[in-house]
Amino acid sequence: MTPRHQRTLGRRRFLVALAGAAVAAPGVAAIAPHALAGNTTKAADGALPLTLVNNSGSFDNASVHVYIVGNQDGKQVRVTPDGTLAPIAASDNGADGFTDYAISLAGSGETRLDLPYMSGRIYVSLGEKLKLKAVTDGNGNAALQYPAGWVESDPNYPVLHDCAEFTYNAAGMFCNTTMVDMFSVPLSIRLTGAKDQTTGTLRDGGRAAAFAAVRETEGFGSLVVDDTRVIAPGHGLDAGLFADDYLxxxxxxxxxxxxxxxxxxxxxxxxxxxxxxxxxxxxxxxxxxxxxxxxxxxxxxxxxxxxxxxxxxxxxxxxxxxxxxxxxxxxxxxxxxxxxxxxxxxxxLTNHYAKAMHAATEDGKAYGFAFDDVADFASYIQDTAPTGVRLTLTPF
CATH class of the missing domain: 3.30.920.50 (Beta-1,3-glucanase, C-terminal domain)
Structure with missing residues (x-):
């Protein structure tokens, strides 16, 4: 596969494009909707089966909440529990000031949804629901404030959550797990179609090993927030948790x-x-x-x-x-x-956070920083003729 740094890509400004200043815009590793259209061999056709699997071993299905949010044709959208696409609307905020866009898992076993054409993120929160606010951006359009788990004042800071990123359109399915902003919940993606590919799977004990490696490295220990998450050093720098002259x-x-x-x-x-x-x-x-x-x-x-x-x-x-x-x-x-x-x-002197993230995965691939796709070391997979995608919460 051609390294993504050698492709003509619109890269890593996905959430900014979604809603400008209205969105909490992390330094994401998301893929532009046109990412690989020039390499298409077969157009994807309609809704893609999405299977959600809870193999966390730490939370039952009732404690797992899923959110599929993003962009379609320049508008912010979400996937509803019945698998349809709905626009983000400020009127969706409840009495507490936040939306409830959560999709619950089936009472037991796997959960099946249909994923429509869109670019976005699949968030999972464990134990508590995410507090996502629908707002109006500077252009008067509805937008969603995404969680910023690295910001202590964010209402989702106490919530155990993480996400995967994707673009699904007529060119195919392009997706990745990401640790660019933080690492919290072990996630794995399996993409079937022309090939059968999996990315993001951690080694046995990988989560604990990653937390320990960062905690024990001089200058990085403050990036570990209890047993909830590890914050990427860039965000740690902005929060005063990491030296601004480290490198x-x-x-x-x-x-x-x-x-x-x-x-x-x-x-x-x-x-x-x-x-x-x-x-x-x-x-x-x-x-x-x-x-x-x-x-x-x-x-x-x-x-x-x-x-x-x-x-x-x-x-x-x-x-x-x-x-x-x-x-x-x-x-x-x-x-x-x-x-x-x-x-x-x-x-x-190196990015010990990214080092720990790579060491934790089975195949050595991770999105530990925004350009981790250089030479193909990111936890990214694609298929121009997809037949299904499977997101699994893997053991803690």
Whole structure:
């Protein structure tokens, strides 16, 4: 499969596109609706069977609440308990000020729904329901405030919850589990169709191991919130739980290294050759692109100086640089991207959160940061002729 950093993608600004400032907009790893239309071999046809399975071992079906929310044709929508699509409406807020868009699981066994064409998220909350407020955005359109489990003042902060992301349209099904913002509930996706694929499955004891690894790493321990979730370091930085200069020595070393030698970044557009000149890492090749020296926050969010526009040149180079910084391969290897996972996260200053997330999964794939799809290490699967998708809450 072609690495996504080499495709022409609209990437990772999914929730912002849904509702602008009205939506709590995490740094998601969602896939644009047009993501792979150019690679379509067979159009998906109509509603896709979605099976929800509770194998958590810690919560019974009555304690699991599911929410399918997102976007269709530029409008915010939700899937109702009977499997139909309904618009988000401010009038849906109840007396407590929040909607109740929860879908309950069957009394026992598996739960079957039909998933319509849409782009969105499947949230699961355990024990308590999520508090989602329908609001009106700056353009007068109905929008939904998504949970922000990394924000202590968010009404969903005490609730055990997590999500998977997807786009389902005539081009097929494109989906992933995500730890870009936080990790809480172990989830696995199985996608059947032209192939039979599974992603996101944790190793036995993987959740506890991930929590312990982050808790025990110097500088990262404050990201663990009891036994509820682990917050990604970028959000931890914004909350004052993580040092805003943590990666500064590594960033300085990279800037110093490539002031004296070439850095080569290969994307689908070709190979870009760069040097640090002044305060810019400037590349020549298929196009002239340059980047200001990033901050720790830029690296963790893959944003700011490392923002990736959907232009086929600057965007893919930014993605590769972001991966090299997070995986701490950028200084040691002048030809990027590095594709051997044994070389990832080997330095003291690295994204130990992402390292722990990858170590917890059976196949070593996870969305630990926004550009984790570089060289195909994200927990992402796709099928252009899907026949069904299965979301499983796996054992804690």
């Amino acid at each position: 500064a020595p590594y960033i300085d070393e990279a800037w110093s290294t490539y002031a004296g030698r070439d850095l080569k970044v290969t994307t689908n557009a070709g190979t870009f050759t760069g040097r640090v000149r002044g305060d810019q890492l400037a590349f020549e090749g298929p196009a002239a692109v340059s980047f200001a020296k990033p901050s720790t926050r830029d690296v963790l969010f893959c944003d700011g100086s490392l923002a990736a526009p959907n232009d086929g040149t600057t965007g893919p180079v930014a993605a590769v640089l972001g991966a090299g910084f997070n995986r701490s391969t950028l200084v040691s290897t002048a030809a990027q991207p590095v594709t051997d996972p044994a070389a990832f996260y080997t330095t003291g």
